[in-house]
Amino acid sequence: MCFSGTTQHCWNSTAHLSAVLFDFRKFTPTKYCTSCPSQFRSGRLLKRSSLVVAGKAKVKMSGNLLKNPNGDENLEHWELTENGGDEWRTEEISGNCEQTFYDETVTKYFCTSFEECLKRQVIDLLAEGFDPENLDFVQPGVNVEDWYTTRHDCGCIYKLTVTLLDENKEVLAEFHPDDVTLDPDIDDCSWKKVTHTFTDYGPGLRFISFEHGGQDSKYWKGWFGVRVTGSSVTIDL
CATH class of the missing domain: 2.60.120.260 (Galactose-binding domain-like)
Known part of the structure; x- marks a missing residue:
């Protein structure tokens, strides 16, 4: 995926991405290169992702998905x-x-x-x-x-x-x-x-x-x- 107004680098260029952090919320893709993943060529962004570093999505980890993990609610949710x-x-x-x-x-x-x-x-x-x-x-x-x-x-x-x-x-x-x-x-x-x-x-x-x-x-x-x-x-x- 290429961004309008930037160089010709796409998501597959890890050398470029290793030096730059892209924030999905600040960029709107307007050009696509054919070597990009189909998910990006179609214009669909990773909805819950916030950063891309060196070609991989990097995002804040979710919290614990288990409910009542310590028994505070006795045996509820289990x-x-x-x-x-x-x-x-x-x-x-x-x-x-x-x-x-x-x-x-x-x-x-x-x-x-x-x-x-x-x-x-x-x-x-x-x-x-x-x-x-x-x-x-x-x-x-x-x-x-x-x-x-x-x-x-x-x-x-x-x-x-x-x-x-x-x-x-x-x-x-x-x-x-x-x-x-x-x-x-x-x-x-x-x-x-x-x-x-x-x-x-x-x-x-x-x-x-x-x-x-x-x-x-x-x-x-x-x-x-x-x-x-x-x-x-x-x-x-």
Whole structure:
């Protein structure tokens, strides 16, 4: 795409773009070069993008797309896909674990029981205001973060599955790390972080499924299983 009144450089000229920041809000394309992507030749701009740097859209990251990630609203917004043992519940972060959470504003967590407990949210990206053309063309990074820990007196198992889905909820990409078993006799009970970023997953992203949980490893009645909090899903748009 060439801009009227500028040199003949187009979007594909990374040398030119590496030195200049273009603000979409200040330029109106009036000329197009045939080597530009069809999205630009048609005159459609990336609606949620604000900057282009070195040929790639650069925009301010969105906030956390997960609702109630820390249990402040108890179990609201979560689908309890497995609710075994004495079932899911929330607790205040307290002396049950020697380590406090890194973020002092987080005061609660979700805790699991003696049988498998899993909970899920499916994020509808179009309902959240993302433009489908942006998602398809930019294929922005999808960033996942989760935190988990065990008690000082009972081990636990932690599970996480995050899936990118198309409009028919067919899988585009999946992050499913090996289940983690924590033993307080070997592992400290500090909070553990898991992160992942999806890239180059192809066009069609419309939903993100985030599911996590686990259970205890000693089959004790009550809520001695893995604790989870501080979960987040963000998109680089």
